[in-house]
Amino acid sequence: MKKWKDPLLLLLGIGVSNIGGWIYLIALNLIVLDEWESPMAVVMLYVLKPGAALLTNGWAGSVIDRVNKRNLMAFLDFFRAVLIAGLPFLSTGWWMYAVVLFINMGSAIFYPASMTYITNLIPAGNRQRFNALRGLIGSGAFLIGPGVAGLMFMMGTPTIALYLNALALLLSGVITLFLPKLEEGERTYTSGxxxxxxxxxxxxxxxxxxxxxxxxxxxxxxxxxxxxxxxxxxxxxxxxxxxxxxxxxxxxxxxxxxxxxxxxxxxxxxxxxxxxxxxxxxxxxxxxxxxxxxxxxxxxxxxxxxxxxxxxxxxxxxxxxxxxxxxxxxxxxxxxxxxxxxxxxxxxxxxxxxxxxxxxxxxxxxxxxxxxxxxxxxxxxxxxxxxxxxxxxxxxxxxxxxxxxxxxxxxxxxxxxxxxxxxxxxxxxxxxxxxxxxxx
Incomplete structure (x- = not known):
């Protein structure tokens, strides 16, 4: 059981983050639709995700392979939490789309960083089972997240749901900091x-x-x-x-x-x-x-x-x-x-x-x-x-x-x-x- 302590801690952080992600997605769609009263305004949110990948993926790998992955993952959780917490104050202007773009850029960096960290943390013989458990947690978040979002809407407004997502990301970042700081391997030789x-x-x-x-x-x-x-x-x-x-x-x-x-x-x-x-x-x-x-x-x-x-x-x-x-x-x-x-x-x-x-x-x-x-x-x-x-x-x-x-x-x-x-x-x-x- 001891050898699974860190993997289970990592799964806990992933689960909390995934549930928060579904709450954020539903809440943001409703806020934009209510504010702009245009389906095209909602479509723009989905265009921002691949757009963020275009802006980050050309250079993100160079950063990921040269920094401590655990610290990078925690930083990205905190970074996105702060931006999401600020979204309710920007919902009336185009600045909101700029903030959402930066949130998506953080997510675009987080995925390859987490895959590299998982590969270092989990022994080869346990990776398939870990990935299966990760998928199970993701599917659970798919069911739990929208339900929690609906409960938040009944109790208040979509804005409360955004704050809940920010809190979930903060918690995920704190959990990540309790994970081991793994060896980074050999240094990468660069110049210029x-x-x-x-x-x-x-x-x-x-x-x-x-x-x-x-x-x-x-x-x-x-x-x-x-x-x-x-x-x-x-x-x-x-x-x-x-x-x-x-x-x-x-x-x-x-x-x-x-x-x-x-x-x-x-x-x-x-x-x-x-x-x-x-x-x-x-x-x-x-x-x-x-x-x-x-x-x-x-x-x-x-x-x-x-x-x-x-x-x-x-x-x-x-x-x-x-x-x-x-x-x-x-x-x-x-x-x-x-x-x-x-x-x-x-x-x-x-x-x-x-x-x-x-x-x-x-x-x-x-x-x-x-x-x-x-x-x-x-x-x-x-x-x-x-x-x-x-x-x-x-x-x-x-x-x-x-x-x-x-x-x-x-x-x-x-x-x-x-x-x-x-x-x-x-x-x-x-x-x-x-x-x-x-x-x-």
């Missing part, structure tokens, strides 16, 4: 201006991507599936109300069914995590998610769309656990922040572009046609991912990478940068960026 450091880090990621192309192909294929879920979900409300003519309350039931499916999937995933391979979860889970979207796109009544929602959310719990474990097992921890951030930048660009494309398709063609087209594209992507994962040659290559990562840890090499050609920028650098390595 900060722009040169960032550019050299891009070269590290590019070199890794070329040398380990099979890993990154799998990574990109799964990320493309996640992008398609976000793109199709942008038409979810319009499809439910304008195509199937569901009422607001019936649409609310659909959201609850999706949450229930995710909870059930997370429970089973946690129970059988020791028996399931993460590659199987990642491949088969992705295909079932896309099949759920196909059922959703072809539905003509509440029952069929409910089946589609339950199926896709159930499978998503398995797929995301498999992907997170894959990410932790096959990306070297010393460059994990940079890889996650730069590929997150690609994800943000794709979300924005494809959301615009599917929106235009819904206007020019039909909402059902746009949703069906997106679902078919997702199915094709996940089938390619599945068959790639089934090939023995890929499995052997991935095992070889794991062995390389393990050997590098035992031999105390300087990190992945040593694999870059000696004639490259990194090979010519000769001093350590002490300021980049300093703790927050």
């Amino acid at each position: 201006t900060k722009w040169e450091v960032v550019k050299s880090d891009w070269m590290v990621v590019w070199s890794f991507s070329r040398r380990r192309a099979y890993v990154m192909v799998l990574y990109v294929l799964f990320t493309a599936m996640l992008v398609m879920t976000a793109v199709i979900d942008s038409l979810e409300a319009a499809f439910s109300k304008e195509v199937l003519y569901l009422s607001d309350s019936t649409y609310g039931y659909l959201v609850s069914i999706a949450g229930g499916g995710f909870v059930l999937g997370s429970l089973l995933n946690t129970a059988f995590s020791h028996k399931l391979k993460h590659m199987t979860l990642m491949g088969a889970g992705s295909v079932v998610v896309s099949l759920g979207y196909i059922v959703y796109a072809c539905s003509y009544d509440f029952v069929t769309i409910a089946i589609g929602f339950a199926l896709l959310s159930f499978a998503l719990a398995f797929a995301t656990t498999g992907f997170e474990t894959f990410y932790q097992e096959h990306i070297p921890v010393d460059i994990m922040g940079r890889v996650g951030s730069l590929y997150g930048l690609l994800e943000g660009v794709l979300v924005i572009l494809l959301t615009v494309v599917i929106g235009i398709g819904a206007e020019a063609w039909s909402i059902r046609g746009a949703v069906a087209g997106g679902s078919i594209l997702m199915l094709l992507l996940t089938l390619v991912l599945y068959f790639c994962l089934k090939k023995n040659s890929w499995e052997k290559q991935l095992k070889n990478i794991q062995n390389v990562i393990i050997n590098k840890k035992h031999t105390h090499t300087r990190g992945f940068e040593d694999e870059v050609d000696s004639g490259s920028v990194l090979g010519q650098m000769g001093r350590t960026d002490e300021q980049g390595r300093s703790e927050l």
